[in-house]
Amino acid sequence: MKLYTNFIYPTEVHDVVKLFLDGVVLSDDGSGDITLIEYVDDTKFKYVSTFFARVAQTEVDTAGLDELQQVRLRKRFAKVCMYDLLVKVTGKHMPWGGLTGIRPTKLARQLTAEGLDWQQTFRGLLDVSEQKTNLVADILAEQGDLYGYRANTADMYVGIPFCVSRCSYCSFTSGEIGKMKKYVLPYVAELKRELAATLKFAEDNGITLRNVYFGGGTPTSLSAAQLDEILSVIDITPTEYTVEAGRPDTIDKDKLDVLAAHGVNRISINPQTFNQSVLDTIGRRHTVADIYDKYNLARKYDFAINMDLIAGLPGETYEMFCHNVECAVACGADNITVHTLALKHGSALKEQNFAQGQSPVAKMVEFAHEKLYATGYIPYYMYRQKYMSDNLENVGFTKPGKPCLYNIDIMEEISDIIACGTNAISKRISVEQNRIERAANPKDVITYIERLDDFLQKKFELFS
Ligand SMILES: C[S@@+](CC[C@H](N)C(=O)[O-])C[C@H]1O[C@@H](n2cnc3c(N)ncnc32)[C@H](O)[C@@H]1O
Ligand code: SF4
Known part of the structure; x- marks a missing residue:
């Protein structure tokens, strides 16, 4: 057609x-x-x-x-x-009506700036459901004073493009560390160089780095010694310092000691699911017991801990997904992020033509939200993606007082971002002109290692 x-x-x-x-x-x-x-x-x-x-x-x-x-x-x-x-x-009727953008909360603020009643526009013109409109209202309320542009301040994102194995739903540009051995040391060396140059540039230009976020990939797929080397370059004390530990099978005491010693105060330990058969199907290569063991180990430190879940994974029924939510809540994670499976190009699931079929993903997400509200969690940021099951959304929930500041900054696009590593996009916000300028580092490790200086120069030009 x-x-x-x-x-x-x-x-x-x-x-x-x-x-x-x-x-x-x-x-x-x-x-x-x-x-x-x-x-x-x-x-x-x-x-x-x-x-x-x-x-x-x-x-x-x-x-x-x-x-x-x-x-x-x-x-x-x-x-x-x-x-x-x-x-x-x-x-x-669609849950988000005719809204296709990835940032409904940003649109709500934009409508308000245009002098419109955003809730009326969502419900009336755009046909957004009452439930989703209320979700946006709750997120805006929770962001409160945390929302705001701060002059001469930026967040720093650092990309680590390695994982221990590839998960079947994932389309991120990261490689299996076992197959990329020869690039790991050169990558660590160039990343250290980029970090040092970037921190000096920020200092010389009066830019305070408020939040630092290591993502990927899986930063903890590097060894404790490599993590120590990288974090040693960071000679500032950010307000919020996150390292996505992500895969439980990459976490051990030595790595957590390194993170704690460098002042990291937030990590993620992501189950995705607490059902062993589903973990096996999606290629996570660790056990449910590993999730609990590594979570309990990390709880001995002072980190705020996030857990990611995905609704709609292959082979997961409604009851199995509800079990996941109950388990994450029972663990008492500070943040629980409820994703909806997106079937993206570049993922094994997409290539295998996996189809969601009759999986009641909307009902799963509804259960998760109800359970999290009922147990004292509050939604604090959200985003949507293309190809999401049932046209739903990803929502980060937090215990009171524990939201991830970086997640709010990046999703609302209200903070300059100075980014290092592969697949890292620096952003400069111009509030007056309502504009965002970008400088992107390369997605692949080889180009990054070979041409870092070109990309560094573009990044510094962006902030000059
Ligand atoms: C950048 S990934 C990194 C996470 C980390 N490496 C790990 O595996 O735990 C961040 C999160 O996005 C979510 N995610 C990734 N691909 C997704 C997809 N296709 N659909 C829904 N959620 C996805 C997962 O919950 C994942 O934990
Ligand atoms: S979900 Fe995480 S561990 Fe799995 S492939 Fe994606 S980035 Fe790597």
Whole structure:
């Protein structure tokens, strides 16, 4: 089936179609089974969408708005027009309505800045469900004073592109450390060089680094000695210092000692699931007992601990997923992040054409949220991705007073980010111009090792 549109942002309209129908392609020959046509009359933009005999229409007047605001409104109303049509055709409503962006909380703040009642726009115009609108409201309330741009301040992200084995759902650009042995030492050496240069640049330019976040990949797939070498370069005391330990099979006492000695105050130990058969299916290569052992070991230190779960993993029933949530809550993790399986290109599951089938992912997520609210956890950040099961979302929950500041900064895009390592994107926020400029390090280890200086220069230019 083909979609034809004369709208200058066709992928925006296509993204709405993908919420309802698989396999629809964008047409480039002026014809389509589904169409959306934009008509322009001075400051008025009118949209008409059709699917066989079904028709929907929307209209917006952009008089007095600047170009950026006009574009935003045109995109919004074009998408609403397609969404309304497909609701008529299929009789289905989506949990996030016609919203396809990855940051609903950011959109809510933007609507408020436009002078609109965001809740009314979510519920009325965009058809977002009451439940999801309330979720956004709770997150905005929890972020409270933690939300805000701080001049001359940035967070630092550090990417470690190694894992002990590849999980079948994952599309991140990280390699199995056992197969990449010859690159590990050169990577550690170049990363240390980048960190030292970046810290000096920040100091010379009066930039305070507030939160430091090591992600990946799995930072703790490096040895205790390698971690010690890297962390020794970081000669500042950030407010929040996170190292994603992630895989329980990468954690031991020596590594935790190193993290603690360097002032790391937040780690993650991610079960994904507490069911052994599912761990085996997704290639995590550790036992359920390992999750408890490593969690109990880490609890002897002063770290705040996050646990990631994924709803919709292969072979996991509703009851099995509920068990996962109960286990994470019983552990008493400070943060519990509930992801919804996204079937992304580059993951083994996608390549194997894994299909979600009848798995009740929406019901699983609903159980997780209810259980977490009921046990005192509060949602504090969220994001959505393409290809998510049932068009849902990922939500970070926290015990009171324990939210991860970096997660809020990165998802709300309110902090400059100075990033080091592979697949690390530095961002400079311009609040006045409502703009974000970026400088990206390479995704692959070899290019990083060979050409670090080029990327360092681009990063420093961004912040000069
Ligand atoms: C960047 S990954 C790193 C985590 C760490 N290496 C580990 O395996 O525990 C962060 C989290 O994203 C989630 N995630 C990764 N791929 C996903 C997918 N395709 N769908 C849903 N969640 C995903 C997982 O919960 C994972 O813990
Ligand atoms: S989920 Fe974590 S351990 Fe698994 S492949 Fe992705 S980054 Fe590596």
